[in-house]
Amino acid sequence: MSFEKIDICQLSDSFTKMIRDDWALLTAGDKDSFNTMTVSWGASGELWGKDVAIVFVRPQRYTYEFMEKSDTFTLSFFGSEHKKALSFCGSKSGRDVDKAAECGFSPVTLDGSTAFDEAQTVIVCKKIAFQDMDPAGFLSDEINNNYAKNDYHRIYVGEILGTYKKV
Numbered sequence: 128m129s130f131e132k133i134d135i136c137q138l139s140d141s142f143t144k145m146i147r148d149d150w151a152l153l154t155a156g157d158k159d160s161f162n163t164m165t166v167s168w169g170a171s172g173e174l175w176g177k178d179v180a181i182v183f184v185r186p187q188r189y190t191y192e193f194m195e196k197s198d199t200f201t202l203s204f205f206g207s208e209h210k211k212a213l214s215f216c217g218s219k220s221g222r223d224v225d226k227a228a229e230c231g232f233s234p235v236t237l238d239g240s241t242a243f244d245e246a247q248t249v250i251v252c253k254k255i256a257f258q259d260m261d262p263a264g265f266l267s268d269e270i271n272n273n274y275a276k277n278d279y280h281r282i283y284v285g286e287i288l289g290t291y292k293k294v
Contacts, residue, residue: 142171150166156193165214204246232245
């Protein structure tokens, strides 16, 4: 199958629904060396005159190493039939298992970055900024409930280079 490039504003579902309810695979690296992880937190919008996606990665995640080395990353969104596979990719480390192979996902290259042919929608981003979360900026004490190990996320802002829908 193939993908058609569309404008991010042409997505039929909201980005919030897609990431919160359907989840996505965040992937960094090239076709020869990449890692992927499931994400259910994120944002998209306009920042600094650019369409952007914002993702969060804890430093102990294997994908973090790939995000640090890569200039680009992808968000691959799948149909509900892949929810079990996305759950697997969120609970296993790429240090221990080839998640794509275990789930039957076929890596593809879009705009020079790795995504998966089984995805329904792929967003390709170029990293343009990052910032480590600082708990001093948390205005609600309940946010700390997400950080029992004080393993605060690194926030990556990616300029959206392309949005692709399965055709």
